[in-house]
Amino acid sequence: MKISSVVLAICSIAMVGPVLAAGDVASSVQKIASARVSSGAVPGMVVATITGQEQKLQGFGLVSNGKSQPHQPDASTVFEIGSVSKTFTALLLADMQVHAQVKLDDAVAALLPDYSIPQYQGRVITLLDLATQTSALPRLPANMAPRQPDNPYADYTENNLREFLRSYQLTRAPGAKYEYSNLGFGLLGQALSARAGKSYAELVQERIAKPLGMTDTGIALTATMQNNLATGHDAVGKPVANWDMPTLAGAGGLRSNAQDMLRYLHAHMHSADVKLPAGLQLVQQPLRPTGSPGLQIALAWHVQSVRGQTVIWHNGMTGGYASFIGFTADGQRGVVVLANASVSVDDIGMTALLPATPATDASKAGEIRLTAKEMTEYTGRYQLAPGAILNISAGPDGLLAQISGQPQAPVFWRKKDEFFYKVVEASLQFERDASGKIQSLTLLQNGHASPAARIGDAGPEPAKRTEIAIPAEQLKQYAGSYTLAPGFKLIITEQAGQLYAQATGQGRNPVFAQAPDEFFYKVVDAQLSFQRQADGKIKGLVLHQNGQDMPGPRDGD
Incomplete structure (x- = not known):
C-alpha cells in the first residue's frame, strides 16, 4: 500500500500532471502513460477510463522486465491493488451498516472482545474512526519485525496485533485528527470479519466481488489469476516478491485486474442503478476533514475539491505495484490505473479526472529571462513539510525547482514573484518581508496552497558518488x-x-x-x-x- 511516493521520505509532495478536456482524456492519458513506460520508470500498466458514456482500456509496456513474460498487460492482467483495498473494506462496513449488522459509531472493542483496544480519557475508538483514518492509531504497529523483508506483512500474526494494541497508548482522542493508518484499516477488517463470523476474504467475495461479477478479485490467487499475474518490480525496476497480508488484509491485501476494477468503478459512479452491494452512496459522503484545504475523507475515499470539480479517489502501493482509482462526483469521469512497479501513478489518474482549465500563460509566457542577480534573490531552500524541502536554484536558462526526492523541473516567470511549471499544473508565489527580501513561497497545485518558509540558501547538487565493491x-x-x-x-x-x-x-x-x-x-x-x-x-x-x-x-x- 501507499506509504510514500518517495523512498524513505518522511513526507512527499506529489506533483500532479496537466489536465485536459473530456474529449482528450484517453489521448492525454496515453501520452503520459507511454512516456512513463518508455522512460523505464514502470515496466507496464493498464489504464481504464470512463468519459461520459464512453470507456477505453489501454495497456502499456510489458507484464515483466524479464524475458519469460514479454506480452503487454491487458484487461485480464492481475495486479496487487494495495491500499485501494481500503475502499473494499469501507464498502463492507457500509453494507453491514445498511443491513443493520453494525453501526458506524459502534466501539471496536464491542466487536473484538478478545482484544484490548486502547482508548483516550474514556473516548473509545469506533468503526467510523477507523474508516475515516482518525482512530489515533499509528500508521503501522511498532512490533512489525518481518523475517521476510521483501514480504513484510506475511508473518505478522493476529497475536502480534493483539500484543501491540494491548500495550499501545493513544496520544490523543480518536476522531480528533486525520492520520493515515494501515493498522487502523487492518483492524477494521478484523472487526467486520468477527461480527460476520467469516474471514475478510469471504466477506469480499460474498458482498462485493460476486454481486458485481468480479471473478478475478480476491486475496488468494486462483489458477486463472496466477496465470495472469504481472510480475511486481521495485522502484529501480528489479522483480520483487508479492506481498501477503494475512492479519492486516483490510488495509491492502487484494489483487484484481482492470476488467474487474472497471466493474467496481462503474458501480460507484452509477450507484443509483446498482442494488448490490448496499451502501455505495454512503461510502462517498465526506464525513471528516483531513486538515488539507479542499480535502475531506469519506469512508476510506478521499473527497477533493479541485477548481470547482469534486473528485473522489484512492491510491495504493505495495513493494512491486501501484494503483489509482477515482471518479468525479457528477459521474462523468472515472479512471483505474494499475502498474507493476512501486512508482506512483497518481498523476495519470488525476489527468483523466480533472476538467480542462482555461489556457494558461504556460504556452506563451516564460520567454522573459531573469538576470543572474534577479534569480539569486529567489534561490534558497523552502520547508514545505517535515522532510519535504523545495530547493530553488539558478540554472543556465532560469530557475530550477526540486522537491526532496523528485527530479528538478524548470519554472518560468509569469509576473513579479510568480513562476509556473510547464511539466505540471502548478505555480510558485514568492512572498517578501518589509525590507523586500524573499522570506517564503506558496506552492499552488490542484486547489492546494502549500506555504513554505525559506530556511536557508539553495542546497548543492547531490554529490557524485563512486561505487566500490565489497565481498x-x-x-x-x-x-x-x-x-x-x-x-x-x-x-x-x-x-x-x-x-x-x-x-x-x-x-x-x-x-x-x-x-x-x-x-x-x-x-x-x-x-x-x-x-x-x-x-x-x-x-x-x-x-x-x-x-x-x-x-x-x-x-x-
Whole structure:
C-alpha cells in the first residue's frame, strides 16, 4: 500500500500532471502513460477510463522486465491493488451498516472482545474512526519485525496485533485528527470479519466481488489469476516478491485486474442503478476533514475539491505495484490505473479526472529571462513539510525547482514573484518581508496552497558518488533490523552480493558502498552510515536524507 511516493521520505509532495478536456482524456492519458513506460520508470500498466458514456482500456509496456513474460498487460492482467483495498473494506462496513449488522459509531472493542483496544480519557475508538483514518492509531504497529523483508506483512500474526494494541497508548482522542493508518484499516477488517463470523476474504467475495461479477478479485490467487499475474518490480525496476497480508488484509491485501476494477468503478459512479452491494452512496459522503484545504475523507475515499470539480479517489502501493482509482462526483469521469512497479501513478489518474482549465500563460509566457542577480534573490531552500524541502536554484536558462526526492523541473516567470511549471499544473508565489527580501513561497497545485518558509540558501547538487565493491561475506555483517522511529524500521538484507534496504511497509531498494560502512541509494538522494561498537560489531546506522540525520540502533543489541 501507499506509504510514500518517495523512498524513505518522511513526507512527499506529489506533483500532479496537466489536465485536459473530456474529449482528450484517453489521448492525454496515453501520452503520459507511454512516456512513463518508455522512460523505464514502470515496466507496464493498464489504464481504464470512463468519459461520459464512453470507456477505453489501454495497456502499456510489458507484464515483466524479464524475458519469460514479454506480452503487454491487458484487461485480464492481475495486479496487487494495495491500499485501494481500503475502499473494499469501507464498502463492507457500509453494507453491514445498511443491513443493520453494525453501526458506524459502534466501539471496536464491542466487536473484538478478545482484544484490548486502547482508548483516550474514556473516548473509545469506533468503526467510523477507523474508516475515516482518525482512530489515533499509528500508521503501522511498532512490533512489525518481518523475517521476510521483501514480504513484510506475511508473518505478522493476529497475536502480534493483539500484543501491540494491548500495550499501545493513544496520544490523543480518536476522531480528533486525520492520520493515515494501515493498522487502523487492518483492524477494521478484523472487526467486520468477527461480527460476520467469516474471514475478510469471504466477506469480499460474498458482498462485493460476486454481486458485481468480479471473478478475478480476491486475496488468494486462483489458477486463472496466477496465470495472469504481472510480475511486481521495485522502484529501480528489479522483480520483487508479492506481498501477503494475512492479519492486516483490510488495509491492502487484494489483487484484481482492470476488467474487474472497471466493474467496481462503474458501480460507484452509477450507484443509483446498482442494488448490490448496499451502501455505495454512503461510502462517498465526506464525513471528516483531513486538515488539507479542499480535502475531506469519506469512508476510506478521499473527497477533493479541485477548481470547482469534486473528485473522489484512492491510491495504493505495495513493494512491486501501484494503483489509482477515482471518479468525479457528477459521474462523468472515472479512471483505474494499475502498474507493476512501486512508482506512483497518481498523476495519470488525476489527468483523466480533472476538467480542462482555461489556457494558461504556460504556452506563451516564460520567454522573459531573469538576470543572474534577479534569480539569486529567489534561490534558497523552502520547508514545505517535515522532510519535504523545495530547493530553488539558478540554472543556465532560469530557475530550477526540486522537491526532496523528485527530479528538478524548470519554472518560468509569469509576473513579479510568480513562476509556473510547464511539466505540471502548478505555480510558485514568492512572498517578501518589509525590507523586500524573499522570506517564503506558496506552492499552488490542484486547489492546494502549500506555504513554505525559506530556511536557508539553495542546497548543492547531490554529490557524485563512486561505487566500490565489497565481498558478499562482508556485506552480510550489515544485515539486520534497525529502528529509526516508533513503528518505523529499516531492514537491511544481503542477496547475491547486493545489499538492500527496506523501510517499514515500503519496497526493497538496493544500496551501494562508497566506503567501508558508508552506502548510498541511487533512486533517491539518501545515504546510510553504519556504526560499530568497540569490538567491531555493527551496533546501528544513521540515515542521511533531506538534511536530516536519523539514527537507528540495531534491534537486539
